[in-house]
Structures are given as C-alpha cells and as structure tokens.
Amino acid sequence: MGPLPAPHDIPLPLPVSPLFLELAIVFLFLIHILFVALMLGGSLLTVAFEIRGRRRPDCDVLAREIAATVTVSKSLAVVLGVGPLLVMNVFYTVFFYSANALTGAAWLAVIPLVTAAFLLTYLHKYTWDRLAGAKGLHIAIGALASALFLVVPFVFLTNINLMLFPDRWTSVHGFLTALVLPNVVPRYLHFVTASVALTGLFLMAYFGRAGFPAEEVFREFDRRALRRRFASVALGATGLQLLFGPLLFFTLPAVGISWALILNILAGVSLAIVAIVLLTREVVAPGARLGVRYLATATALTGTVVFMAYGRHLYRESALAPQRTAIAARTAEFEETVLAAQMRAKAGIRHTKAEAATSPGEQVFRSICSACHARDTRLVGPPLTEIDRIYKGNPAGLIAWVKAPGKKRPDYPQMPAIKLTPAQYQAVAEFVLAVPGTS
The missing domain is CATH 1.20.1630 (Formate dehydrogenase/DMSO reductase fold)
Known part of the structure; x- marks a missing residue:
C-alpha cells in the first residue's frame, strides 16, 4: 500500500x-x-x-x-x-x-x-x-x-x-x-x-x-x-x-x-x-x-x-x-479552506473551480482573499489597486494589517483576522502588491 x-x-x-x-x-x-x-x-x-x-x-x-x-x-x-x-x-x-x-x-x-x-x-x-x-x-x-x-x-x-x-x-x-x-x-x-x-x-x-x-x-x-x-x-x-x-x-x-x-x-x-x-x-x-x-x-x-x-x-x-x-x-490547509468557504458565503459568492495558481501567494489569494477582494473592483473589501496605493513597497505593513485588521471606513465591514503561516503571509502580500495594474 x-x-x-x-x-x-x-x-x-x-x-x-x-x-x-x-x-x-x-x-x-x-x-x-x-x-x-x-x-x-x-x-x-x-x-x-x-x-x-x-x-x-x-x-x-x-x-x-x-x-x-x-x-x-x-x-x-x-x-x-x-x-x-x-x-x-x-x-x-x-x-x-x-x-x-x-x-x-x-x-x-x-x-x-x-x-x-x-x-x-x-x-x-x-x-x-x-x-x-x-x-x-x-x-x-x-x-x-x-x-x-x-x-x-x-x-x-x-x-x-x-x-x-x-x-x-x-x-x-x-x-x-x-x-x-x-x-x-x-x-x-x-x-x-x-x-x-x-x-x-x-x-x-x-x-x-x-x-x-x-x-x-x-x-x-x-x-x-x-x-x-x-x-x-x-x-x-x-x-x-x-x-x-x-x-x-x-x-x-x-x-x-x-x-x-x-x-x-x-x-x-x-x-x-x-x-x-x-x-x-x-x-x-x-x-x-x-x-x-x-x-x-x-x-x-x-x-x-x-x-x-x-x-x-x-x-x-x-x-x-x-x-x-x-x-x-x-x-492549516483545512482551516484555510474553511475560512475561504465562510468568507465566500458571507460575500454571497458561489464557489467555482478556478484555474491552477501559478505561485504560493496566488494560491492563498484565490483560496481566501478573493472572496472579498478583486483587482480593480470593490467586493466586500477594497480592490487591490487601492491596497497597493496604501502599502506600495511595504509588504510588512500589509501583513501586520492582515494579522490584526481594524475598521477604517464606515462603508466597509470589519475584516476578520486571517491566520496563515509566516511563509503564506509573505507570499500573499508580495502577490497582492505585484498584481498587474496595481503598480
């Protein structure tokens, strides 16, 4: 066996x-x-x-x-x-x-x-x-x-x-x-x-x-x-x-x-x-x-x-x-999948089978972050273009926010803290700040 x-x-x-x-x-x-x-x-x-x-x-x-x-x-x-x-x-x-x-x-x-x-x-x-x-x-x-x-x-x-x-x-x-x-x-x-x-x-x-x-x-x-x-x-x-x-x-x-x-x-x-x-x-x-x-x-x-x-x-x-x-x-993978499913359900997004991710950061983004964020369109959270303007060249700052998010605007819901491994935090932050059209 x-x-x-x-x-x-x-x-x-x-x-x-x-x-x-x-x-x-x-x-x-x-x-x-x-x-x-x-x-x-x-x-x-x-x-x-x-x-x-x-x-x-x-x-x-x-x-x-x-x-x-x-x-x-x-x-x-x-x-x-x-x-x-x-x-x-x-x-x-x-x-x-x-x-x-x-x-x-x-x-x-x-x-x-x-x-x-x-x-x-x-x-x-x-x-x-x-x-x-x-x-x-x-x-x-x-x-x-x-x-x-x-x-x-x-x-x-x-x-x-x-x-x-x-x-x-x-x-x-x-x-x-x-x-x-x-x-x-x-x-x-x-x-x-x-x-x-x-x-x-x-x-x-x-x-x-x-x-x-x-x-x-x-x-x-x-x-x-x-x-x-x-x-x-x-x-x-x-x-x-x-x-x-x-x-x-x-x-x-x-x-x-x-x-x-x-x-x-x-x-x-x-x-x-x-x-x-x-x-x-x-x-x-x-x-x-x-x-x-x-x-x-x-x-x-x-x-x-x-x-x-x-x-x-x-x-x-x-x-x-x-x-x-x-x-x-x-x-950890199971908890990510559960979190992604919960966030998609909260956002009213039906699960679809996406094409294969090309990097670890993209894989984390698609499984968790994409439930609330798109490249240039507001979903539950702000688009990646806006995130890039705030954290451009500062992945550590983005990681700190993802670990312990606050509430900055009344027209956006409170973001939950996302639990990942250190490598996953770094990979997804670098991916978000490098998505074409955000820099």
Missing part, C-alpha cells in the same frame, strides 16, 4: 498548554502504572505462593496476605487510570483513536476482560476458607485472574505501541498483525518483570514494617525472613530487566531514537545497577543489618522508573514528530 495520508486534526485549541499536558501524561501515567504493577505482580506472587502452600502451610498464609493487597491495588489502578487516559485522548487524539480502531475487537475486549479479572480476584479472595478442601480449584481461580491481568496490559501495550508508528498502520489489519512490530514482546516482558520487581520491593516494606504481627500470623516466617524473601524476588526480577531492557532498546524502530533518549536510558540503567548491588547485599546481610539499605534501594529503583517513564515519553514525541508536522500542515 502507498504511504499513509496525513489527516487534519480537530481544529480546536488545547484546553491547557502542551507542556502541561506532557508533564501530566508522564506524572499521571507513573502513578497509575505503579498500582497496575502492584496488582499484576501481587496476583502472580499470590498464585506462586499458594501453589507452594500445598506443601508449606506458611506459604499459603503468605499468599492470602498478598491477595489482600491485590484488590486494593486494583481499585487504585482503576481510579488513577482515568487521568492519563483523558490526557492521552486530548493530546494524542488522532494517533490514539487510530490505534484503537486498528486493534479492533481486542481493544474493545479490554473492559470485559478487566471486569472478569476483578470478579475472579474477589472470588479468589473471599473463598479461601470455603474452598480449602478444593485447593486445586481455588488455585485455578487465582491463576485465571492472573492470566487475565497478564492479557489486559498486553493488549494495551500493543495498542500504545502501534500508536507510535503511523507508517505501519497500512499493514495492520487487527490485533494479531499489530504484534509483528518487533518491540512489542520485549516491551511487554520488560513491563512484567518490572511489575514483579516493584511488588517485591513493596512487600519488603509491607511485611517488614514494625506493626506487622509476623510471629502471630506465621509459624515459620518472621519479619526478617520475609524481608529477605522479597528482596530475593525484587533482585531476580530486576536482573531480568537488565536482559529484557537492551532487547527492547535494540528492537525499537530508529525513528524515535535520540541522544536525549540514550542518555536518559543510561541514567536509568545506572540506578538499576545500584539497586541490584544494594538488593544483593540485602539478601546476604546478617539479620541485624537486614533492612538498613531499603530506603536507598527504593530511591534507586524509583529513579530508574522515573527515567524509564520519561524515556518512553521522549521516544513517543520523537517518533510522532514527522506525522505531527504533516498533520499540522494538513490542518
């Missing part, structure tokens, strides 16, 4: 500045994805520990404690997901909705899949005692909920990834064909391992806090053992990220790669290495020293997450820049 034609954007002003929206999408998405990660990571760890709990009862108790955090994280993830979704709709309207349409049924299935996952999570949580004698069934319910929690971000990430590459849209015919983009799976694996790492870090604090009655809840585990166990989980998942991270980077299409992105990634990786060193020491630390590095570890991993989130934003902006430029030009 041929290259994708650039559509015009919705000709409405943004409600706030683009910078505000850029900061909002990074911040709001970070907060939302934190609880999505805790929901997904907690669900996976719940199932893993419940399976182990068939032989070690304390692991079953641990799984139940983790499950209690999953429903809370789920609720916060849903509430905090509204903000970034709204900003995405406003700031990336053409790209986001185009990707939604291309992934079709899979994107529409997100809501029923999320609903089913939530219901299964609650069923799993509140039938722990009732299904104690049917542990296989109970584990299957939790595993199904976890599987759905894995599917939903896979669909979402595929959709968001597709949004970045308009040049690939003509080859996409549904969700499965969107998966052929080489960075989809690495990006997903990077997200899943990050979810487990963040959940491990969270559970280190959750079970290691002074107020948690570990000795009353567990027979084998104490707070130190739980801290060490989840430090190991966070360490293993963070180590896997160092594998999937480079795979993700090297499968990214080159269109969005920049030095700013590379430096941002290197900063994030450096902090991830610091976190790995600290987690390694935490795992092997003697009991008295266990937990003293937690704040430094959490700070390093938080910095990694922030750098990676901002790096995704940098890549997104760079990848979309060429199409945004084309859309802006197409939108």
Whole structure:
C-alpha cells in the first residue's frame, strides 16, 4: 500500500498548554502504572505462593496476605487510570483513536476482560476458607485472574505501541498483525518483570514494617525472613530487566531514537545497577543489618522508573514528530479552506473551480482573499489597486494589517483576522502588491 495520508486534526485549541499536558501524561501515567504493577505482580506472587502452600502451610498464609493487597491495588489502578487516559485522548487524539480502531475487537475486549479479572480476584479472595478442601480449584481461580491481568496490559501495550508508528498502520489489519512490530514482546516482558520487581520491593516494606504481627500470623516466617524473601524476588526480577531492557532498546524502530533518549536510558540503567548491588547485599546481610539499605534501594529503583517513564515519553514525541508536522500542515490547509468557504458565503459568492495558481501567494489569494477582494473592483473589501496605493513597497505593513485588521471606513465591514503561516503571509502580500495594474 502507498504511504499513509496525513489527516487534519480537530481544529480546536488545547484546553491547557502542551507542556502541561506532557508533564501530566508522564506524572499521571507513573502513578497509575505503579498500582497496575502492584496488582499484576501481587496476583502472580499470590498464585506462586499458594501453589507452594500445598506443601508449606506458611506459604499459603503468605499468599492470602498478598491477595489482600491485590484488590486494593486494583481499585487504585482503576481510579488513577482515568487521568492519563483523558490526557492521552486530548493530546494524542488522532494517533490514539487510530490505534484503537486498528486493534479492533481486542481493544474493545479490554473492559470485559478487566471486569472478569476483578470478579475472579474477589472470588479468589473471599473463598479461601470455603474452598480449602478444593485447593486445586481455588488455585485455578487465582491463576485465571492472573492470566487475565497478564492479557489486559498486553493488549494495551500493543495498542500504545502501534500508536507510535503511523507508517505501519497500512499493514495492520487487527490485533494479531499489530504484534509483528518487533518491540512489542520485549516491551511487554520488560513491563512484567518490572511489575514483579516493584511488588517485591513493596512487600519488603509491607511485611517488614514494625506493626506487622509476623510471629502471630506465621509459624515459620518472621519479619526478617520475609524481608529477605522479597528482596530475593525484587533482585531476580530486576536482573531480568537488565536482559529484557537492551532487547527492547535494540528492537525499537530508529525513528524515535535520540541522544536525549540514550542518555536518559543510561541514567536509568545506572540506578538499576545500584539497586541490584544494594538488593544483593540485602539478601546476604546478617539479620541485624537486614533492612538498613531499603530506603536507598527504593530511591534507586524509583529513579530508574522515573527515567524509564520519561524515556518512553521522549521516544513517543520523537517518533510522532514527522506525522505531527504533516498533520499540522494538513490542518492549516483545512482551516484555510474553511475560512475561504465562510468568507465566500458571507460575500454571497458561489464557489467555482478556478484555474491552477501559478505561485504560493496566488494560491492563498484565490483560496481566501478573493472572496472579498478583486483587482480593480470593490467586493466586500477594497480592490487591490487601492491596497497597493496604501502599502506600495511595504509588504510588512500589509501583513501586520492582515494579522490584526481594524475598521477604517464606515462603508466597509470589519475584516476578520486571517491566520496563515509566516511563509503564506509573505507570499500573499508580495502577490497582492505585484498584481498587474496595481503598480
């Protein structure tokens, strides 16, 4: 298929500045994805520990404690997901909705899949005692909920990834064909391992806090053992990220790669290495020293997450820049056409197909200015001969008037301000002042 034609954007002003929206999408998405990660990571760890709990009862108790955090994280993830979704709709309207349409049924299935996952999570949580004698069934319910929690971000990430590459849209015919983009799976694996790492870090604090009655809840585990166990989980998942991270980077299409992105990634990786060193020491630390590095570890991993989130934003902006430029030009043309039609209608002039313009200035004049101005005849506005007498040799003065016109004569209507590009202003001013018979 041929290259994708650039559509015009919705000709409405943004409600706030683009910078505000850029900061909002990074911040709001970070907060939302934190609880999505805790929901997904907690669900996976719940199932893993419940399976182990068939032989070690304390692991079953641990799984139940983790499950209690999953429903809370789920609720916060849903509430905090509204903000970034709204900003995405406003700031990336053409790209986001185009990707939604291309992934079709899979994107529409997100809501029923999320609903089913939530219901299964609650069923799993509140039938722990009732299904104690049917542990296989109970584990299957939790595993199904976890599987759905894995599917939903896979669909979402595929959709968001597709949004970045308009040049690939003509080859996409549904969700499965969107998966052929080489960075989809690495990006997903990077997200899943990050979810487990963040959940491990969270559970280190959750079970290691002074107020948690570990000795009353567990027979084998104490707070130190739980801290060490989840430090190991966070360490293993963070180590896997160092594998999937480079795979993700090297499968990214080159269109969005920049030095700013590379430096941002290197900063994030450096902090991830610091976190790995600290987690390694935490795992092997003697009991008295266990937990003293937690704040430094959490700070390093938080910095990694922030750098990676901002790096995704940098890549997104760079990848979309060429199409945004084309859309802006197409939108300007659309607005010119609308303005010309409005001015012709106001002047009572029927649209006719004019012969091809010979210069950019003549093209602008014919599409917009000719609705109200002729060479030597008064229409809605004065003829070009009169305009030439006023602004002869002064195109800058004519441009200033067109940008902010006033009302000089009572027998002429107020001229509306005309919005053009700088090049179009200059071209049409030079054309008007050079029309034969005006000089």
